[in-house]
Amino acid sequence: MNQPATHINFVSKLRERLQRAALRIAPGRTIDDTLLEELETQLLQADVGVEATRAILEQLRIRARDSGLKDADTLRTALVEIITNLLAPVGQPLRVESAGKPFVILAVGVNGVGKTTTLGKLAQRFKSQGLKLMLAAGDTFRAAAVEQLQTWGARQDVPVIAQAAGADPAAVAHDAWLAAKSRGCDVLIVDTAGRLHTQGNLMEELKKIRRVLAKHDPAAPHECLLVLDAGTGQNALRQIEHFHGTVGVTGLVITKLDGTAKGGIVIAAAQRFGIPIRFIGLGEQAGDLGEFNARGFAEALVGESQA
Numbered sequence: 001m002n003q004p005a006t007h008i009n010f011v012s013k014l015r016e017r018l019q020r021a022a023l024r025i026a027p028g029r030t031i032d033d034t035l036l037e038e039l040e041t042q043l044l045q046a047d048v049g050v051e052a053t054r055a056i057l058e059q060l061r062i063r064a065r066d067s068g069l070k071d072a073d074t075l076r077t078a079l080v081e082i083i084t085n086l087l088a089p090v091g092q093p094l095r096v097e098s099a100g101k102p103f104v105i106l107a108v109g110v111n112g113v114g115k116t117t118t119l120g121k122l123a124q125r126f127k128s129q130g131l132k133l134m135l136a137a138g139d140t141f142r143a144a145a146v147e148q149l150q151t152w153g154a155r156q157d158v159p160v161i162a163q164a165a166g167a168d169p170a171a172v173a174h175d176a177w178l179a180a181k182s183r184g185c186d187v188l189i190v191d192t193a194g195r196l197h198t199q200g201n202l203m204e205e206l207k208k209i210r211r212v213l214a215k216h217d218p219a220a221p222h223e224c225l226l227v228l229d230a231g232t233g234q235n236a237l238r239q240i241e242h243f244h245g246t247v248g249v250t251g252l253v254i255t256k257l258d259g260t261a262k263g264g265i266v267i268a269a270a271q272r273f274g275i276p277i278r279f280i281g282l283g284e285q286a287g288d289l290g291e292f293n294a295r296g297f298a299e300a301l302v303g304e305s306q307a
């Protein structure tokens with residue numbers, strides 16, 4: 001099957017930008033315990049985490065014993081397969097399908113992880129698919145946050161519903177839902193202010209946004225996207241735990257994979273929580289967001305042959 005050009009571009013971008021996190025397996029090495037131990041260290045350094053690293057190594061040892069891993073290339077192939085299998089359950093793309101319109105996406109996460117940028121990129125993506133969109137500036141903390149979303153909206157010619165700084169984000173979500181409904185929008189995307197999962201009152205605010213949306217449509221929000229910065233390492237796992245426990249996360253976006261040596265957090269998250277990873281972010285531009293693909297990611301992380 002022919003893949004669209006944009007998909008192929010994104011896969012090569014992924015390989016190129018994930019290089020800092022990629023494993024280093026020198027060609028010509030004998031596959032022995034020393035090499036497996038080095039690999040274990042690399043997986044841990046890439047933030048794959050103790051549990052997932054153990055699972056991967058266990059399977060590698062079984063393969064080494066049963067079928068023999070003769071050289072660095074067979075080792076690399078085996079690793080790609082093992083990691084692909086581990087990631088496959090979370091490789092579930094977001095489907096914009098709902099009984100009633102609009103399909104509502106709520107983005108949550110801690111400060112500065114890339115929520116607003118991701119939503120801007122998503123707006124471009126949906127727009128190019130011919131969907132009718134609306135954005136809601138639910139980050140009423142700072143005027144600059146509203147402007148940031150408006151800039152993305154203007155670029156894509158997507159309307160942005162906003163209120164003055166300090167307004168109740170739930171009221172913004174309410175207005176935006178009504179506006180999206182009356183204009184026949186397919187998708188409503190709601191941005192929120194960054195918050196620490198330990199800030200109880202702010203977590204309550206997210207619940208209120210959810211309640212207001214659910215009053216209009218019991219199925220809304222159809223997708224609650226937790227955005228995570230790949231560079232935060234194991235802390236991302238705590239964020240998943242807390243946000244999921246409080247607001248119910250249905251999908252993850254892992255951003256900034258371009259700037260980190262810690263891309264392994266994707267594997268740790270997949271293994272621990274099994275929540276679908278919808279998208280990954282590889283940069284600041286609109287085209288730097290792609291659907292998560294288990295095999296593509298495994299190949300990029302295992303890296304090219306260094307021969």
Ligand SMILES: Nc1nc2c(ncn2[C@@H]2O[C@H](COP(=O)(O)OP(=O)(O)OP(=O)(O)O)[C@@H](O)[C@H]2O)c(=O)[nH]1
Binds near residue numbers: 111112283284
């Ligand atoms: N390198 C890189 N930078 C990114 C990526 N995604 C977002 N950024 C940058 O990260 C910074 C923060 O992004 P925002 O989208 O403002 O993050 P946010 O989560 O909305 O932040 P708050 O609203 O303050 O909580 C910006 O400088 C973005 O350009 C990515 O995938 N790669």
Ligand SMILES: [Mg+2]
Binds near residue numbers: 115116117145193194
């Ligand atoms: Mg923001």
